[in-house]
Amino acid sequence: MSELEKQYRKKTRTSSSLFEKSKKLHVNGVSHNIRFFEPYPFVTKSARGKFLIDVDSNQYVDFWMGHWSLILGHAAKQVLAKVRGQISDGWMHGVVNKNTIELSEMISKAVPVAQKIRYASTGTEATMYAVRLARAVTGKKVIAKIDGGWHGYTTDLLKNVNWPFNEPESIGLVDEEHIVSLPYNDLEKSLEILQSAKKELAGIIVEPVLGGGGCIPATKEYLMGLQEYAKKVNALFILDEIVTGFRFRYGCLYDTMNLKPDIVTLGKIVGGGFPVGVICGTDEIMSYANTMTHSKAKRAYIGGGTFSANPMTMKAGKATLDALKNGKNIYTKLDGLGEKTRKQLAKALLGNAVVTGKGSLFMTHFTKENMEIKNAADAARCNSKMLQRFHFEMIVKDGVFFLPGKLGAFSNAHSDSDVKTLVRSAERFAQGL
Numbered sequence: 001m002s003e004l005e006k007q008y009r010k011k012t013r014t015s016s017s018l019f020e021k022s023k024k025l026h027v028n029g030v031s032h033n034i035r036f037f038e039p040y041p042f043v044t045k046s047a048r049g050k051f052l053i054d055v056d057s058n059q060y061v062d063f064w065m066g067h068w069s070l071i072l073g074h075a076a077k078q079v080l081a082k083v084r085g086q087i088s089d090g091w092m093h094g095v096v097n098k099n100t101i102e103l104s105e106m107i108s109k110a111v112p113v114a115q116k117i118r119y120a121s122t123g124t125e126a127t128m129y130a131v132r133l134a135r136a137v138t139g140k141k142v143i144a145k146i147d148g149g150w151h152g153y154t155t156d157l158l159k160n161v162n163w164p165f166n167e168p169e170s171i172g173l174v175d176e177e178h179i180v181s182l183p184y185n186d187l188e189k190s191l192e193i194l195q196s197a198k199k200e201l202a203g204i205i206v207e208p209v210l211g212g213g214g215c216i217p218a219t220k221e222y223l224m225g226l227q228e229y230a231k232k233v234n235a236l237f238i239l240d241e242i243v244t245g246f247r248f249r250y251g252c253l254y255d256t257m258n259l260k261p262d263i264v265t266l267g268k269i270v271g272g273g274f275p276v277g278v279i280c281g282t283d284e285i286m287s288y289a290n291t292m293t294h295s296k297a298k299r300a301y302i303g304g305g306t307f308s309a310n311p312m313t314m315k316a317g318k319a320t321l322d323a324l325k326n327g328k329n330i331y332t333k334l335d336g337l338g339e340k341t342r343k344q345l346a347k348a349l350l351g352n353a354v355v356t357g358k359g360s361l362f363m364t365h366f367t368k369e370n371m372e373i374k375n376a377a378d379a380a381r382c383n384s385k386m387l388q389r390f391h392f393e394m395i396v397k398d399g400v401f402f403l404p405g406k407l408g409a410f411s412n413a414h415s416d417s418d419v420k421t422l423v424r425s426a427e428r429f430a431q432g433l
Contacts, residue, residue, distance in 0.1 A: 099311045
């Protein structure tokens with residue numbers, strides 16, 4: 001056992017005991033694979049602002065921020081007040097509620113493609129339904145995604161997520177032959193692959209920033225090229241903005257690139273930290289989900305579920321968007337924190353790492369100095385064990401939390417002092433390399 005692990009175990013004794021109970025009740029002790037890290041994850045008791053507090057009363061500055069969904073911070077006062085008010089009016093109605101209409105009005109004004117909206121409870125559902133819509137509209141079956149692209153656990157898209165990309169992600173999948181995978185930011189190779197599937201191509205789905213695949217922005221030329229090809233062969237162009245929607249600006253990232261997607265999926269921030277998935281599309285495309293006008297043979301069943309568009313999520317989402325729309329210079333602040341961090345972290349790590357990202361998102365890659373990281377394959381060749389060690393050391397020594405090995409996100413609750421803390425941690429870590 002390393003000295004670092006000994007320190008962690010000493011600080012988190014109650015967490016250790018509780019996690020032993022959790023392992024008896026849950027697969028690997030967790031309800032989401034990525035939440036486990038060695039030797040065991042601490043157990044959180046509460047969260048407020050930029051802090052997580054565990055059951056041993058340790059406090060951590062959080063850069064995971066609820067899977068990057070909490071752009072205002074934990075228990076943000078603007079959201080908390082609205083949610084408390086909603087509780088007294090009931091937190092689950094199971095019928096149409098006014099909150100849904102108010103949130104949808106905000107989304108439709110900020111996201112041009114959102115002429116019609118359907119809600120689900122997760123991002124996984126949103127991308128699953130987007131694929132179903134594309135197949136219904138085109139009458140074709142093949143979907144193209146990106147190597148390293150993560151769109152949730154839907155069978156329709158669970159292929160080529162983790163390196164090496166030529167190995168199946170799971171047993172039990174039944175639709176892999178209808179998924180083709182493209183190298184990110186390599187338009188020439190992507191078009192070659194698409195040519196082989198063009199007759200059956202229903203849609204192309206891509207993230208403007210490859211979150212799970214290394215926090216890597218797509219080039220405008222790459223996205224434009226994919227969109228043009230989709231239009232050419234009568235396939236749908238789908239943008240997964242579950243991470244990027246309302247993260248860098250009030251609205252979606254695609255507007256800044258003059259893109260015109262057919263469908264956009266949203267999640268995370270638009271739920272205000274509550275469960276949400278959103279399918280946005282043009283009137284023409286979303287009409288296929290209308291069971292009043294389309295028979296079984298022509299309709300696409302999308303959205304729905306017991307907790308879809310529940311009043312709590314809708315209220316929290318609107319409160320979050322209100323704060324982002326009316327808050328003074330929030331995005332300027334967040335972008336500034338991210339830019340400083342990317343520059344200063346790379347410098348502090350003395351050429352042992354490259355820091356990727358955009359706006360308030362950033363990720364460290366331990367690799368050769370100035371190595372270009374433009375896709376998930378490049379990211380996979382970096383030293384992921386070193387990154388996990390770096391993050392774990394910050395948990396133990398600095399009270400700073402990243403989910404080990406994952407990207408970080410700033411919230412409005414963070415400040416310049418948190419950048420300085422990260423840089424000091426990186427300088428200390430670099431001395432030990």
